[in-house]
C-alpha cells in the first residue's frame with residue numbers, strides 16, 4: 417500500500433511500536449496493521465487489513481511456514497471471529513507476501529486478487545518453468561561472477577521458493593494497472609510496477625489527494641483550491657503549510673495568504689487564514705507581508721513559524737505538528753520539493769538527495785560531466801531564490817558557457833545574474849524584492865553584490881505597472 421507524500425494522512429497516526437504478533441492495530445479508519453515474523457534477515461513483514469461491512473480485505477499474507485500459520489490461527493479466534501476475510505489482495509509473488517494466500521483462501525473460501533505477471537511468476541517459480549528454476553537462477557548468478565562456494569551453497573538450498581510458498585493460488589481475480597478497488601471507506605487505485613518483482617501492485621488512496629491540494633502548479637489544482645474556498649462557509653479556517661526552504665517561489669505562499677485574506681475580508685469576514693511555516697521565519701519580503709497581516713488583514717491572518725508538519729489526517733482535515741493539531745476547513749499542503757525524477761534517477765541530486773549541485777560558471781552538474789542543469793532543479797547558492805527570473809538567467813549563463821566550451825574553451829569567469837519578484841498584496845497594490853548575484857572565485861559560489869537590489873518601501877499601486885511589464889518581458893524573452 418502506498419500514500420501520497422503531499423497528503424499522507426490516508427494512513428495517519430501510525431504508532432511508533434508495531435503491533436504485537438497476533439494483534440491488529442487500526443491506523444486509519446478501517447485500515448489495520450498486522451506484523452508477521454520472517455525466518456531470515458529483515459525478520460518481519462507488514463500486512464494490512466481493510467475493514468468492510470461484512471468482513472475484511474487482507475493485503476498480503478506472510479511467509480508460508482508453521483510459525484506464521486500459528487499466528488494466523490490466533491487471528492482466526494480473535495480478529496476474524498466475527499468478521500472473516502472476504503478477499504485477499506496479493507501485491508506480489510514473493511514468499512513473505514504470497515506464502516499463505518492459497519491456504520488462507522481455502523480456509524475462508526475467498527478470492528485472491530493479483531496481477532497476471534505475479535500469478536504466472538509464482539507458478540513458474542514453484543514448477544521451475546521458463547527460466548524460473550533454481551538452476552536458471554544459479555546460471556544467472558554465475559554469469560555475473562558469483563563465487564563457486566556461494567553457488568554450491570545456493571545449490572544445496574534446492575527450490576527455496578517452495579519452502580515459503582508451499583502452494584500457489586489455483587485461480588485469481590486479475591488486477592490491472594489503473595484499476596480502482598473499493599475496500600472499506602476508501603477507494604484504492606492499483607499502481608502496477610516492475611523491478612522488485614515482475615508486476616508488483618501497490619494500492620494508493622487518491623481520496624487524500626483530491627481533498628487536500630498542493631495547488632503549487634497552476635491549472636486544475638489552483639482552480640480546485642479556489643472552489644474549496646468558495647464552498648467554505650463563512651467562519652471557516654484556511655490552513656496552509658509551507659515546507660522547509662528551498663522551495664519554488666519563496667514569497668509565493670505569503671502572497672497566497674494575502675490573496676485569500678483579501679477574499680475573506682470582502683466576502684467571508686468571519687473566516688481566517690492560518691499559515692503554518694516549517695521555516696523559522698518568513699522567507700521573503702518579511703517586512704512587507706507582516707505589515708499587511710498586521711495592517712489591512714489584521715484578525716484575518718495568523719502566522720506560526722517553526723511548524724514542521726508530522727502528518728495529515730484526511731478525514732478530519734487536520735495538520736498534525738510536533739506539539740499541536742490544527743484543524744482546517746480548507747487545508748492546503750505545499751509539499752517539500754526536490755529536482756525532477758529524471759535528475760534523481762541519474763544520481764544528479766547530489767545536494768541532500770534533493771537538488772543538483774552545479775558549477776555556477778557553466779551550470780554543469782558536479783555529479784555528471786557534460787550535463788548542465790538549470791532552474792529550480794539546482795541547489796541554489798545562498799539567497800538565490802527558486803524563481804522563473806533566476807531560471808532565465810541560469811539559461812543565459814549556461815548557454816554562453818556551453819558555446820565557449822565548444823569553441824574557445826574560455827568561459828566567463830565572473831558571471832553576474834539578477835532576480836526581481838513582484839507580489840500582489842491585494843488586487844491593487846504590489847511589492848517587489850530584487851537582488852544581484854556575482855560569482856565569487858574564492859568560494860566558487862554566487863554571492864549577493866553589496867548594495868544591490870532591495871525591497872519596496874511599502875505596498876503601492878505604481879508597481880503594478882512594473883509587475884505586468886516584468887511578466888510581458890520575460891514571456892517575450894522565453895516564449896517567443
Ligand SMILES: Cc1cc2nc3c(=O)[nH]c(=O)nc-3n(C[C@H](O)[C@H](O)[C@H](O)COP(=O)(O)OP(=O)(O)OC[C@H]3O[C@@H](n4cnc5c(N)ncnc54)[C@H](O)[C@@H]3O)c2cc1C
Nearest residue numbers: 632664665668756758790791792793802803804805807837
Ligand atoms: C505559485 C508559484 C508562483 C510563482 N511566481 C513566480 C514569479 O512571480 N516570478 C518568478 O520569477 N517565478 C515564480 N515562480 C517560480 C517559477 O515558476 C519557477 O522558478 C520556474 O518555473 C522554474 O523553471 P524550471 O524551468 O526550472 O522548471 P519548470 O518551469 O517546472 O519546468 C520544468 C519542465 O520540465 C518538464 N519535465 C519534468 N520532467 C520531465 C521529463 N522527464 N521529460 C520531459 N519533461 C520533463 C516539466 O513538465 C516542466 O514543464 C512561481 C512558482 C510557483 C509555484
